[in-house]
Amino acid sequence: MNILIIAAHPDDEVLGMGGTIAKHTSQHDTVSIIYMATGITGRRELSESEYEIKNIPKKIQEDWQQEIGKLRQDANKSARLLKVKNVKFFDFPDNEMDGIHLLKVVKVIEKEIKTAKPDRIYTNHYGDLNVDHKVVYNATLVACRPTNFPVKEILSFEVLSSTEWGYPYNFNPNHFINIEKYLGKKIKAMELFVNEIRKFPHPRSSENIKHVARRWGSVSGFNAAEAFELIRRLDK
Numbered sequence: 001m002n003i004l005i006i007a008a009h010p011d012d013e014v015l016g017m018g019g020t021i022a023k024h025t026s027q028h029d030t031v032s033i034i035y036m037a038t039g040i041t042g043r044r045e046l047s048e049s050e051y052e053i054k055n056i057p058k059k060i061q062e063d064w065q066q067e068i069g070k071l072r073q074d075a076n077k078s079a080r081l082l083k084v085k086n087v088k089f090f091d092f093p094d095n096e097m098d099g100i101h102l103l104k105v106v107k108v109i110e111k112e113i114k115t116a117k118p119d120r121i122y123t124n125h126y127g128d129l130n131v132d133h134k135v136v137y138n139a140t141l142v143a144c145r146p147t148n149f150p151v152k153e154i155l156s157f158e159v160l161s162s163t164e165w166g167y168p169y170n171f172n173p174n175h176f177i178n179i180e181k182y183l184g185k186k187i188k189a190m191e192l193f194v195n196e197i198r199k200f201p202h203p204r205s206s207e208n209i210k211h212v213a214r215r216w217g218s219v220s221g222f223n224a225a226e227a228f229e230l231i232r233r234l235d236k
């Protein structure tokens, strides 16, 4: 099975489906991850928009590049732990993807779909608080128009610290994957994102990752689970 994960930011995929990734790779599925936005610049304390980036002092630009580099290193380490071989980073501006023409994002995704030929796509959820997550979701749906390469299944994962903070809460999981054997690996993979992991009660804490897996397990009759919303399935 070919799996393509279209994530807005490095760590989204681990928070939402780290256990499922480990499960897919252990079953010898081919997993590819593409990260659309940098995951860093949204935290800058500057008023300049991404379009005015050339006016930003060189020193600050260098610091961002360093932070982006570090995050990508962590993402690569985490992917290695989860045995994912194909990882690709794009440079869309963090927390500003709503300022980009959707078609630009769609074109990138279309190209990746042509290469990966996925049977199943996992992507962010439309109801998340983070604007990049919404844009990536929308662009994925456009890229997956049934007239294009017909991707049979599209599922959305939740991202802890974004999905549950998007009010009104509208993540409606109807697809659950048993990750009992992979929960430890998921937590380890998330702990590799040293600048993203937090202490409980933050949603991006090891403790909460465990709670959420148990919670979805209790919904689905497994000891630990990840939850997904099935967006579309084409049954031939």
Ligand SMILES: [Zn+2]
Residues within 6 Å of the ligand: 008, 009, 012, 130, 133, 159, 162
């Ligand atoms: Zn994100």
